[in-house]
Amino acid sequence: MSYFFSNNLKLSYQTAGSGEPLVLIAGITCDNQHWSLIKEQLSKYFWLIMPDNRGVGKSETPNVDYEISDMAQDIITLLEHLNISKTHILGHSLGGAVAQYLAAFHPEKVNKLIISHSFVKFRPSSIMFCEHDYLLQESRAAPMARATGILPFIYSDEFINDSGNVESFIQNISASKNQQSLHSYKQQIKVISKFDSTDYLHNVSAETLVVSGKSDKLAPPQDSIQIIQKISHAQHQEIKGAHVPMWEIPETYIDIIKKFLTTM
Template identity: 60%
Template sequence: MSYFYNKNLKLHYDVLGSGKPLVLIAGITCDNNHWSLMKSELSKSFQLIMPDNRGVGKSDTPECNYTVADMAADIVALLDNLNLDKVSILGHSMGGAIAQYLACYYPERVEKLIISHSFIKFRASSIMFCQHEYLLAELNASPEIRATAILPFIYSDDFIGNGANVQALINAIATTKSKQSLDSYKQQIYAISEFNSMDYIQKIKAETLVIAGEFDKLAPFQDSQEIVNKLDNAKLKIMAGAHVPMWETPEQYANLITAFLSRSVVVVEQHISQYPNPIIVNAGDVVITGREDSEWIGWVFCTNIQSNVSGWVPQQIISVLTVERGIILEDYSAVELNVLPEQQVSIERELNGWAWCCDGEQRGWLPLEKLKIAKD
């Protein structure tokens, strides 16, 4: 549990994973548990920095109204606290508004930008939805009433057409203690109501991916198209589902994000794995360590004591216990991709002459010498 300060506000954040830094900015009412179904997958490729916006989760609530600009300044203070000059940003819904402001007014801090299920100006009908949700909370409405009123606006028909999904959400509403006060919710409604980037959004120069939901009612895909039309270096991806892909389709959402942020390369030589039963280890596992690879420096031949499966493990994730024993520091899979020449893949991580790649459906290791930078 980590905290930083922006002026007199104490603000909470979590960090997970290693790799290039990616800041995840959640939407209205949401703390950083917003990312709970996809953070494990994303953290395999990136260092995730997940703040609680002011007024939600474990962060302080100001005594007066605040704006999207204020929340963007919180993110800059967080980057300063972590000594990070430049990061990629993913903002969802209200978080997308914060991300726009960051990219416009702090362009030197933004590497790549993802604006997800967001808008240039929040629609009047969407503001009314938030006000309605606020009133239900103020009236202490039952979980069933709140679910009936809220879910059709943020989930797709396919998702809420499944009774098990609806019951799970009702149970979550009933058992989860609110992490935002009514005053704070009112302040966030004010911030999102006042936001309008029409006069400055064209200042965004960072490479940008804009993501929309096909059936999103709060931020219809036309709002995302409007954003793309204003930018010189942006592309639009419309996903199946509605407003919350991190809950409806977390795996597909994570794959889309990873593909955009990763380096695209082309296979120049066929690669077929010679290890049909690759070693897989988890953080904390003890392995028997053997010889070091003479061709690929930095790889150690290990045997997983629990599974008795052997294979090559990067030296960087092994903490030496004894001469022939080591403990694994992070989850690792030695799976290799089978690829053909001219096939395009995305590099998510490079290590000791190899790259952890995604071909759009599967992930695995490939030798860097069999890859070249893809041309747009």
């Protein structure tokens, strides 16, 4: 694990592979282990830069609330730290919101852009999901209780119907060593609730792929359609599965990323 400072916050990141740089920006509550099932294969083709967003993983949590713009500035500062002038960006969910802001306001830093399972504005039902999960954590609910609340929202029925997948998910919740603090989780919920790229998304000029999951309940395909209505030149690819393709269908996800980023 490596570290850099952004606005006096000590933030962590991990790198892997070589080649053209690709920054992977994870979603709400997720640290750089979010990419663990796709990291090895993607690192054969790209230099992966995987930050822990502020307040997640081994990154410090700010004392005050912050905005998407602050998270985007963290990425800009990381690029400067690594002497990267321009990079591919893949943002997933909340990370996709950060990626939108980056591409709209710092176009000179973005080569190709992938906005995955994200949104122009986070829908109220999805905010309620996050708040419900927060309350479960606050009450120290058992891993099974959290799994019951989380699984139907982020995985497809096909995935959940395999009892082995459910057992593995519960074990991962129980064994996680990088539990996010409740304070940090609440901060992220505020950030994602306030996010709205309606007024600036049309400024994105990078070649863009928007990816959605057919069974995604947190950011349904309609949310991706709203994005491509704002980015007129963007491509849209709907894939099977729900909200977390890097966990549910990693091989398919790898192929989509690799094809888009390596095609001239």
